[in-house]
Amino acid sequence: MAQTTHGIGGLAYDPTKRTRPPELNVLAALILIILAFEVLGRMFIGDSFLFNTRENIDTLFNEQRLQIIILQVSIVGIIALGVTQVIITGGIDLSSGSVVGATAMIAMSFAQTAIVNGNPNPKAIFGEGMMDLPVIVPVLVGLGCGLFAGLVNGLLIAYTRIPPFIATLGMMVAARGCAKWWSKGNPISFPTESYAAIGKGMMPVLIFITLAVVFHLIMTQTRYGKHSYAIGSNEQAARMSGINVARHKVLVYAIAGMLAALAAIVLSSKNLTAQAGMGVMYELDAIAMAVIGGVSLQGGRGSIIGTVLGALIFGVIISGFTFLKLDAYYQEMVKGVIIVAAVVLDTWRQNQRGRG
């Protein structure tokens, strides 16, 4: 019956010329940017971006730099995994940065240690009985906060049909308010050792990569993924084909909220402190990572792999600037240009194929 494994006849079809996955373009952009820094480094400061040039260490690559490139984007990266799913369903989540702030404050106040350098903890939020709790308590409390915020977002969007932009903008404002209110603007510090271990060293990277793999599989292999793409592609059609769109959206925003909360836990643990201003603008960075990675804001298109690559592009840019000792005043201008250029490259190469 079917002539090929690719379809059921009709036109001539040349399977070797299948359209290349868009992630390849993002990867190309990433490599191009790395190469640019390598070349610029050798030209202007006589040093290598990627390779080790120090005599006292003998590794091929500059491992510290490779580590920091990914470490510095892991936390926003965790948020971006959730944001990617939200955007694929055709939504947007502006609240993630503020949820990070609120969650960090609340979780950290359950993770405080009683004695600091022999003195009582000067930043104690709760009384004696609530100090030195097992690490599971702040983690669950934190995830609970994220879940709550995500559920509120999701329920609003799914059942009142207000635009996700507004629902999550409202949550953004409210959660930031909550972060400031929680301890009246005072930072919360001095966590227990076990809490501090969550974000120590390369743990954030490990968490980020593990979650990326898990969500990659979920988005490509499960019904959840399929329905997310379907809803983002044509919500009305998804509804008419019998997908429970409302319930699915609630789930997607809840997951995004929990991922933001997890990012907050890792962030506050890594920094050994929580402050009301934590996570400001993370939402935009997370969205930008996703979009640079090829996730379409119209919904229906994109992938977790793309987002991870988008995050790496961010990491490389930040490290590259410091490496080149670029004047801080110029950094932002150049960063803006690179973000745009990365996406232009991607779009342009996709169009090239379309015309081919």
Add this chain to the structure above:
Amino acid sequence: MAQTTHGIGGLAYDPTKRTRPPELNVLAALILIILAFEVLGRMFIGDSFLFNTRENIDTLFNEQRLQIIILQVSIVGIIALGVTQVIITGGIDLSSGSVVGATAMIAMSFAQTAIVNGNPNPKAIFGEGMMDLPVIVPVLVGLGCGLFAGLVNGLLIAYTRIPPFIATLGMMVAARGCAKWWSKGNPISFPTESYAAIGKGMMPVLIFITLAVVFHLIMTQTRYGKHSYAIGSNEQAARMSGINVARHKVLVYAIAGMLAALAAIVLSSKNLTAQAGMGVMYELDAIAMAVIGGVSLQGGRGSIIGTVLGALIFGVIISGFTFLKLDAYYQEMVKGVIIVAAVVLDTWRQNQRGRG
């Protein structure tokens, strides 16, 4: 030939039951919020929100409050007029807040006065010859900056086809960098009297309202407006029907850029200073005003009137909180809730009709 002025036959049609314009819902939300503040004020602090209760002044309304309600949103309102047009074409402009920052810095440095309180201007950016220039110079320079930013946005979006979110995010980062770089983070102050007059007293309101009327007419009565809605509604269809989509988009973003620049001029004039952090988050407020006013982020739907009403809702909320002496810690939380509630109300009433 045609049986009625409403159509050409077919089903029974009852013109008295035409669907109500969505702006009416926004207006209802606005009035509801005002009433809420009036009632709460009388209940909890024994004062009136709208009416004058001070003995030493005899006006019916608390005119100072009415003025500040609209004054405090006029500047973001001016930006929102441009953002509304951008969103109607199906785009988004995240750069407006940063363009405000950059333009304020640049325009202000051409608007400085040479002598301050008998001493030479301590914040002088340029030399002697560039002080006390006629007011038209900083205004044109400022509008030029906005035009430039808008053109770059528009050209990128129209001709490289990258998502507006990314193009304007890049511009957002770059323009903020430019604002910081311009005077290396130092504020620029002491404008000439004529420059200071632009934002004095109720001038910002006057400018906002005039522009709102102009753009309302443009959006409803001209080809520009029609094409904006068409592009936002179905870009592919607009292109296939022979609209020069690329050229139109450039125009729309250029206008949005100039409006942001104008807002910057008014803002720096009103505050008698320019600093690199000016306009942070204005883009989100402007977008929120538009969306609260019924502009659809999918494009194709919304109006300038709606945006003006959305801006007023913002103004009323801000003033109402101070009036109620609401603790600042709660203000943001409540503001988030009100933003969402306003849109829920709007959406809900529209659905009611749909089911009618």
Add this chain to the structure above:
Amino acid sequence: DGIGVSMALFDDNFLTVLRNGIQAQADAQGLSVQIEDAQNDVAKQLDQINNFIASGVSAIIVNPVDTSATQAMTDAAAAAGVPLVYVNRQPINVDSLPDNQAFVASNESESSSQGFTEQCNQWAAAGKTEVSVYVLQGELSNQAAVQRTQNYYDVIEAGKCAVKVNIIDQQTANWSRDQATSLMTNWLSAGTPFDGVLANNDEMALGAIQAMKAAGIDMNAVIVSGVDATQDALASMQAGELDITVFQNAAAQGGGALDAAVKLAAGEAVDQKVYVPFELVTPANMADYLAKN
């Protein structure tokens, strides 16, 4: 009735202490204060002042977002006849304030210079004549950041530093501990030897310390200075990591501002300028400051 307060920013450690100082003083006197968050937006601050005026407050306290934007605020309050007190940051129009306005502030140009001068002395005491340092700046659009960085250069130029200082690189970490950690790690990945870190605030100093500890750098070999003397910073100092910070008496400024506002509202005369000095904090005197913030 009541006193309106507009703070530049709520989620800032230092300003939170100052705000608490105002609140504490008001509670002590049984006054109602309404504190607003200008969220670092000059325009929002001016609007808040106008909203206070519309609500008929008896006096206003402003912690200016931008000290060069104060003329417009002074004008607005003066036109409505409401007394106004600036706190913590010296308004640009300080010499031409109307009679019912005053300010209580510290001199930012003293802030980081005290710490830096001490840092120079410690290097000299360690036998160094030339040092290499990294500079962590606060938000570039923020005057305090610009001023605190400028102070380093001023000290060097005025010859007040006992050693020769080479600045390897100077970047912004936007006041944030997390960004400072990443930035410092990026610097460390270049492997350039250095003798110290100058941070515009304690948070960034702590971030840099975390990065150095993670990279296994001996904290006795580098001298790190911050500004603010926060509790976290003092704990780090106790642990032998942070070497120098500078204390600014926020609570005293807040209380002083409230007093001035109350007096002005009652029509009494007050000192129009009150300076609260910065105080140097090192391991030697840090015990005095453990309970102050």
Add this chain to the structure above:
Amino acid sequence: MSEIILETRGLTKHYGGVHALTEADFTLRRGEHVAIMGDNGAGKSTFVRQITGVEKPTRGQIIFDGVEHTFESPIEAREAGIETVFQTLALADDLDVPSNLFLGREKVRFRLGPFSILDKRAMREATMAALVKTGVKIPNLSNTIRNMSGGQRQCVAIARTAAFKSKLVIMDEPTAALGVQETAQVENIIRTLKEAGEPLILISHNMRQVFDLVDRIVVFRRGRIVANLRKEETDGQDVVAYITGAKTGAEYEGAP
């Protein structure tokens, strides 16, 4: 089990001032194939949207399989056993053909609630089988629906309906975009349904097709039902007379 699978009483839908559907009384017996005909804009698709839960009627009752239903969403209608090919097709543009065919009822290898793991291969094979029945040719099944021709899309939507068991099938102009061969194939599918005793509502403008396939013809005009004709007792010209308003069914006097 009653004789009647679907009945509507006084079904009415107004959009703002537009009276798209007025007092529709309609019955369908088990195993019966009925055609709905009528001018463009006569309210045929509106009628379908009301009985499949896509929209909420302004008023009126829907009795399906003996029970009165108020479907809140198309899922509920589908779960009750109504399969529909909508005029707008309701396909997800960014997904490929197998994903669209199984949208909302994917084949899975492990049940894990929403995280059930898809059996992609089985879906792909079942898709080919279902599509071959419609006679359509699609060179690459992994292409997205966005890149399909008008007729290919329509065949995907039809295959989706035909691939699952149901109590009632509704097709809104299913062959409008189809070629000669594909139309013949789809008509065969409909005949197979008839043989299997599955009831069908077919909306079509094609007189030949209607007379070939159905038992009864219901005519809509200006939002109202104006005729209910057994195939044997009518002919093309007669039906056109009802459509254009030259005639009105005896029991529907007073309709416009």
Add this chain to the structure above:
Amino acid sequence: MSEIILETRGLTKHYGGVHALTEADFTLRRGEHVAIMGDNGAGKSTFVRQITGVEKPTRGQIIFDGVEHTFESPIEAREAGIETVFQTLALADDLDVPSNLFLGREKVRFRLGPFSILDKRAMREATMAALVKTGVKIPNLSNTIRNMSGGQRQCVAIARTAAFKSKLVIMDEPTAALGVQETAQVENIIRTLKEAGEPLILISHNMRQVFDLVDRIVVFRRGRIVANLRKEETDGQDVVAYITGAKTGAEYEGAP
């Protein structure tokens, strides 16, 4: 002025690995009405998209009105004088009927470049006149296209094409969603074009319609032109044989 209004030479379009159009050589003489027929997915709409500038061909030449063109966008094609009813209709869903009819060439009262002031009343009246010709009924012209039935939309798209003068009209399955009356009206419009000497390319799956209206039939199969038949020299069964691949035109040997 040459005899031939449109000619394509070796027109080819690949989408990734899909060879949607292969080496199409096509000619159309002035005043001639030609039908394109073929299976679903045979490449008919692809052919239309290439000659109207919607897409850029992989290779091949397009000679229109004696000049070789590479249309970069549909605007250029329209400005050259090609009016098209696309299969996807290309309507703006959120605009009302008059706005869609005049999209891109609004009637204005004052010329002010992009800020020209619209003459809404004139557009409304002209819209009514144009729509009446198609026989469609639309109760409220200010309703948006989103709220129109399938046939109503199609009539708006046809009215748009018919309302303006052009050198060549292309219609891609224009009557697919139309009712009996509306189809007859649109066929009248096409006859009027014939009388006025305007050339036309009509894509249709409706054999009766094609034989009623056109002079010549071109058959596409698997992306290639496989037959070019004068109406008088062929009949329905013959055409079907070409469509299904049972026959291939003598001059097109080697086609699949």
